[in-house]
Amino acid sequence: MKHTRITRQSLRQVRIKKNFTSRNKLLKQAFIDYLRNNHYKISEEIVFTKLMNTTRVFRADYLVDGIIVEINGGQWVNGRHNRGGKGYENDLTKSNLAQKNGYKIYQFTYEQLERKEYMDFFPPQNHCPRSNGSRCLCGDKIDE
Numbered sequence: 001m002k003h004t005r006i007t008r009q010s011l012r013q014v015r016i017k018k019n020f021t022s023r024n025k026l027l028k029q030a031f032i033d034y035l036r037n038n039h040y041k042i043s044e045e046i047v048f049t050k051l052m053n054t055t056r057v058f059r060a061d062y063l064v065d066g067i068i069v070e071i072n073g074g075q076w077v078n079g080r081h082n083r084g085g086k087g088y089e090n091d092l093t094k095s096n097l098a099q100k101n102g103y104k105i106y107q108f109t110y111e112q113l114e115r116k117e118y119m120d121f122f123p124p125q126n127h128c129p130r131s132n133g134s135r136c137l138c139g140d141k142i143d144e
Helices: 008-037 085-100 110-114
Strands: 042-047 059-064 067-072 105-109
Touching (some): 008 110, 105 110
């Protein structure tokens, strides 16, 4: 049986990875909360076969009012989205397929989420575009 030697550096790397994971979850949740609070219709983990006629089993992170949103990580650690090879090629194929079928795609990194750059693409809304009088279809009361 092979024993793995635990060093200070390996423990530090595990701690850093754990901190990034929880940080990234918080950034995603803040993004989702912002969209919901501003009455955007949002769906998570959408399978492309439900959106378009394809046999490829791609998933989109989010569908926001008909726009596909992808959150890409790993740009600082040579992650699958930017190091080339099959993972990068699959991302390009997915993006091209969605655009060919008439979908807009916005892609953000976690650093862009932290800087709230998504607000340029999804501006705050003062009213619910899906309202039917005094209540929006999201279930919130509309402030007049």
